[in-house]
Amino acid sequence: MLLTRKAENFMLRVGIIGARGYTGEELLNLLLQHSQVKINYLTARVDRPVKISELFPQFKNRLDLVCDNFNLSHALESADLFFLALPHTTSMDVAPLLRKRGKKVIDLSADYRLKDFKLYEAWYKAKHKDRKNLKKAVYGLAEIHKADIREADFIANPGCYSALAILSLAPLVKVRPAQIKSIIIDAKSGYSGAGRKSTDGPSWGEIKDNFKAYKVDSHQHTPEIEQELSKLAKKKIKVTFVPHLLPIERGILETIYVRLSVPSASLGTGKCQVSSVKLINMYKDFYKNQPFIRIKNEGEFPSLSDVQHSNFCDIGIKAGKDKKLIIIISAIDNLLKGASGEAVQNMNLMYGFRESEGLPPFETTGQREKIKRFRTGFTI
Template sequence: MIKVAIVGSTGYTGAELVRLLSHHPEVEIVALTSQSYVDQAYEEVYPSLTGQVGLSCQAQDIEALMNEADVVFLALPHGLSVPWAQEAYRQGKKVIDLGADFRFREVQTYENWYKTKHEAPDLLSQAVYGLPELNRHKIRESVLVANPGCYPTASILGLAPLLQAKVINPKKIIIDAKSGVSGAGRSAKLGSLYGEVNENVKAYGVATHRHTPEIEQEIAALLGMEAEKVKLSFTPHLMPMTRGILSTIYGELLENLQISAVELRQIYKDFYDKEPFIHITEEDQWPQTKWCYGSNHVFIGLTVDPRTHRVIVTTAIDNLVKGAAGQAIQNMNILFDLPETKALERPGIWP
């Protein structure tokens, strides 16, 4: 059995890790940490998980926890993962960081966008960006996996076939994305209150959102370019729903290129052939967030607008599963040479 510890287990992402891993046939959860609920039974924090784990929350003792676990999931805010990653690397343990601390190859990019000094820039070169559909061979050989952000997951998966096929201009990409409120985390915030969110839609982080450079970095990697040579416009919106991300991507076709929606759809089907979680919809069938609610599945719809000479792609994921905990477990399965779908096979919940 793989012994698993979850650091930051009482946030929404941590709870989703517990929910999914508690039914993983190859996993034993040995430790759940929390800052706010030390010594409290986990099922008291999340009654929905009564009878699933039988553990209490413990303090965040790095050395003791590392001794117990084969793999550690870090569900922490940015800036807090470094000590854990350093100790794990020292001990040769595997770490999957669901925060932003190891997603960037250039320390300056992280420090500029997150306004935080990185305390272990030497470890950035050891981290692998954990998007399995693009990097599974690198993930398999790694010990430190940087789990992608939720918006970048939806955006990069929607863009990757276009970029590899070289049919759009990589400097003229627009991403309009919507997310459920759970993406803001469990802590009390004015903007997440029911009275603020219900019957309301708002843009936020306009032209400044921290996921922008993450998407640009991975687009550049696909194209074999330096990250600073890729520029895109990314605007996220908060929706009055609990879960889900819907990203609509606009790409300008290269000049004089003529391609039909049928041809483009085949490019996507070929690119994601045999990918168990990626589903390309048929003509005039557009993804909905409810299709993947509570699941690790991804739905991608697309068309060509000949009038504007643009490609339009829409991607739907669950921000807490494929956008966080589910993808982290998919990465763990790869690290331990298990089928990627293990504990993630279930479809979304409808309605």
């Protein structure tokens, strides 16, 4: 498929609905680097049509496109794939209009992630208005659902905390579901995770020089994590999830405690001694051939600066001194692997492009420098 499309000089026309938000801006950055994509339609809630470079000066001389309020007929004639970078409850107003006309959709909101609409209604306090498409949307976590994503027309892109928790736990819950007694996820996120236009998000005064927990054991990503882990384990998995807010812009780090019902030394057959090294090897094997997952060696653990501005997910694992405990420490950039990077990775799979096309880190220093200059607005 890749060869055919390259040979035909295939250029995919894409639209971004909600281009002015954090994830919309990040999508613009990524898609401008993509060799087989033409950004052809952009929306924001504006009083008059405005050039995207008026909203984001860093796109001056890079993208000459006007951004306007959503207009269905203009959208339909302009693009074939749409990224919905909208808040939940808004996406499900737009997605059915596009799907009905045969357009492909990658929704970054939570509207199509939870397969049980009652669960959605309970956690998001809103009626689900598009149950037909809810059934069809594929959960877009590339390393877990790659085959389905390749065939999909409609993707429910994961939540940022959820993506990291699921990737961190997938090998363990899939390979050793019977021995898992409890899972505690202690998560810390930069403030961009709440979105630029968040109404329930904290003010800068609350964030600056501060660190605090919020939505303790009641965050809306909890059922999403449980849904996906339960599918992998083929049994019901429950988690305790406590998010915290960091006084930095981007990145999520999770420290996950998995308590076992048996000592880790007797995991599986009872004969094998499960050490940190064996767990690490199990993770390396599970994620072999996955370009964006990096499993740390024994005694090494990720930090946010390892993954910020990249689409990587880094995971470190340790068998606890307490023989019934496994500790997993993992990190992603919430706006990349946790949102727009994952969305572009999904698009690449859907269209048979190279999986890492348009995704950072870029391959050469020259390319990296180019991005840095564009982002900071310098032209040297």
